[in-house]
Amino acid sequence: MTREPTADETTDADALTRRRALAAAGGVALAGLAGCTALDVATGEEPAEFTAGTATVADATLSETGYGLNEVTENTQTREFDVAGSTREVRVTSKIAEYDKAVELFGERYQAAVFAVLATPRVEVLGQAFNPVGELSDQERAQLIVDRYEGVSNLERSSEYTTEILGTDADVVVYSGNGEIEGTGVSVELEFHVAEAVEAGDDYVIPLAAYPTVFGDGENVRRMLNGIEHEPASEDN
Template sequence: MTPDEPTDTADENRSTDATTRRGALGLAGTVGLAGLAGCAALDVATGGPAEFSSGTATVADATLSEAGYELNDVSEETVGRESEVGGQTREVRVTNAVAEYDKAVELFGERYQAAVFAAVTTPQIEVLGRALNPIAEMGTCERAELILSRFENVESLERGSEYSTSVLDTDATVVVYTADAEIEGTGVTTELELHIVEPVGVDDDFVLPLAAYPAAFSDGENVRRMMNRIEHEPNDES
């Protein structure tokens, strides 16, 4: 699946579907260079930028329909950092992808996007034969904070149970958190349940599924179904 560039028409359509609906979570830049601080050993023989681009992980329309979620956005973001090696400076560029889906809740006669599911894809970065995984080096609490950027006034983040489920034909550990937060644009505080999956390696990428929803939704089975049916399309240029 090729990420679509957002258009004015698409934005207008979203506004008719729900009163408040944010764009992409903006996770791509957050995870993009988190693990590159140690890249001083990067081979700079060519002197040009070292570029790493991810593929895209998405959920099929049929699965979304079953779960009651809709596509919000599929976006890419490229971030860069310069590293000095042997007196030479070389830029490292990383392009990540985020597919974001959400589900609306009815409050005060208006619809608000209260539940969110995201699949973050970041490229495997190899330095002198060693793979670096920025999102794997983050703790589960840090990953939880990524999805919580979708909400306001977050408090009382607590780690709960764990379970295993299949993500891209891999048994992945999922950590469940709870937190109190406001649904954006409502001023209403609710208890959230978060499902934070360990990153899964596939092709030349790592895929990180994340989910958060009001606990009253009891949406765990829908979240698991979407995790189980994530599809990955590698970067054609990799």
């Protein structure tokens, strides 16, 4: 977590820090193609591109929960592999919408809680949907949001629940642990909410949330999950 920047203070380095863990998920999705022969990438000279739509949280939900949009970013991973003796390039673009809630400590405001929604494309392999992100374990998905904090330790699975995400009942696992608020040296107890992958048109959507336990933000996280909307990519992949 970082101190909430002003417009003048925001830098490219800050943006990279905010999304360092979540952006890696695009690479996870692409890595799953290694060794696969996909009918839709077996022919043609141009790169085969798969681009996700955008999953965001409804404005009405944001006003109820106190979260605000930080940014929506894209992460594109490229890989070349051999198909029938020819080299073909595949590009997979995931999109990440990140929301924050700030807290005041020592007279300054810091980004204390984060809610992120990852949308990654469904890649068709031999006519069947391939979902490498959905195949990650709960703990592997948790790591995508755990890495937003410093020195996280004692990570334990504490509970789970089911709630509606994009019209589907989805399982959400809650983890607890200890971590440090970056730049303050203050250690706090944290809660992490990790949802399973949900199908949304041609994409898979994975919501992730984290906040200091003292926030008691569990119900707000549930509202955020219920308020997720998905807009398909504007062009065919």
